Amino acid sequence: MKNALSALAPLRERIERANPRRCHEVQEPARPFQLWQELIERTEGRLDVAGREVLELGPGRSLGMGLIFLAAGARRVVAVDRYRHLFWDEPDCDHLRGVLVRLEAERWPHAHRARSAVRAIEVGHVEFDPDYLVYRQADGAALPVAADAIDLSYSNAVLEHVHQPAVVVRELARVTRPGGDSIHEIDFRDHFDPVDRLRLLTFPEWEWQIRTRLRPGYTNRWRQADFVEAFAAAGFGHRAGRVTNAVPREIVEARRTRMIARFRDRPSADLCTLSYWGWWKRNERGHLDARE
Numbered sequence: 001m002k003n004a005l006s007a008l009a010p011l012r013e014r015i016e017r018a019n020p021r022r023c024h025e026v027q028e029p030a031r032p033f034q035l036w037q038e039l040i041e042r043t044e045g046r047l048d049v050a051g052r053e054v055l056e057l058g059p060g061r062s063l064g065m066g067l068i069f070l071a072a073g074a075r076r077v078v079a080v081d082r083y084r085h086l087f088w089d090e091p092d093c094d095h096l097r098g099v100l101v102r103l104e105a106e107r108w109p110h111a112h113r114a115r116s117a118v119r120a121i122e123v124g125h126v127e128f129d130p131d132y133l134v135y136r137q138a139d140g141a142a143l144p145v146a147a148d149a150i151d152l153s154y155s156n157a158v159l160e161h162v163h164q165p166a167v168v169v170r171e172l173a174r175v176t177r178p179g180g181d182s183i184h185e186i187d188f189r190d191h192f193d194p195v196d197r198l199r200l201l202t203f204p205e206w207e208w209q210i211r212t213r214l215r216p217g218y219t220n221r222w223r224q225a226d227f228v229e230a231f232a233a234a235g236f237g238h239r240a241g242r243v244t245n246a247v248p249r250e251i252v253e254a255r256r257t258r259m260i261a262r263f264r265d266r267p268s269a270d271l272c273t274l275s276y277w278g279w280w281k282r283n284e285r286g287h288l289d290a291r292e
């Protein structure tokens, strides 16, 4: 089964590459800067990346955040994505060049680190200096990273997509050093129904898997409370968090009877949350329940 699924990877890449929308979907260089701005606001200036080893899980079509972390002083960035989304065609190269140009124009304190990370950036030939930036294709459930090697693990809109969320959270705990940070934005919306964002909660598990398992955009249907619990169980203390998107309670209550049992009996706050931003801190050894 595993072999059969991995045989699908090249097919998946061919489809993504040939998709006529792809060129339009490659991000504006401004987007990673917006994500950085949000990160600084949400951490209220308390996040210092200087000299730190950063892991970005699921960077997708942009290594822009990785370059920004470096320009803000990170020692090294390791970016790990299960699927290949970067083909280093003109739009991909333009995007990364655009980020570098802006970092230099805005005189970021360590812009030279971001510049040094990119040894070559030509269509079909992109090379990174592994002392600064490492880009690997691997599953978050089996990170190619040594235990305790990371000071900050980060993701945006990734944890809802992983097939084994509990394993991925444990992997984040394994690689994040005690005292290190783990920051994630998680999107709980139904990714296949742009109108009814709670529709995903109405399908029995078997039907959900059949409908979505092999589709790009698959989501595991964990809710905010499941992730909060999993991070605590894996040895993280909850440092800060906020609901960043929600549906009104009346909508949840109107839908509740159609939900499967696993969701129907949950508190409405958990069902209302459509996205959540959380900042966790890896407990020091022997302090599994430490919280700030």
Ligand SMILES: C[S@@+](CC[C@H](N)C(=O)[O-])C[C@H]1O[C@@H](n2cnc3c(N)ncnc32)[C@H](O)[C@@H]1O
Pocket (backbone or CB within 6 Å): 057, 058, 059, 060, 061, 080, 081, 082, 083, 085, 138, 139, 140, 141, 155, 156, 157, 158, 161, 162, 163
């Ligand atoms: C919605 S995209 C988000 C991309 C990027 N972080 C952003 O904000 O634009 C989700 C990303 O997670 C990656 N992903 C999904 N499952 C993963 C897994 N198990 N391990 C690592 N990456 C995964 C996908 O390949 C994709 O790049």
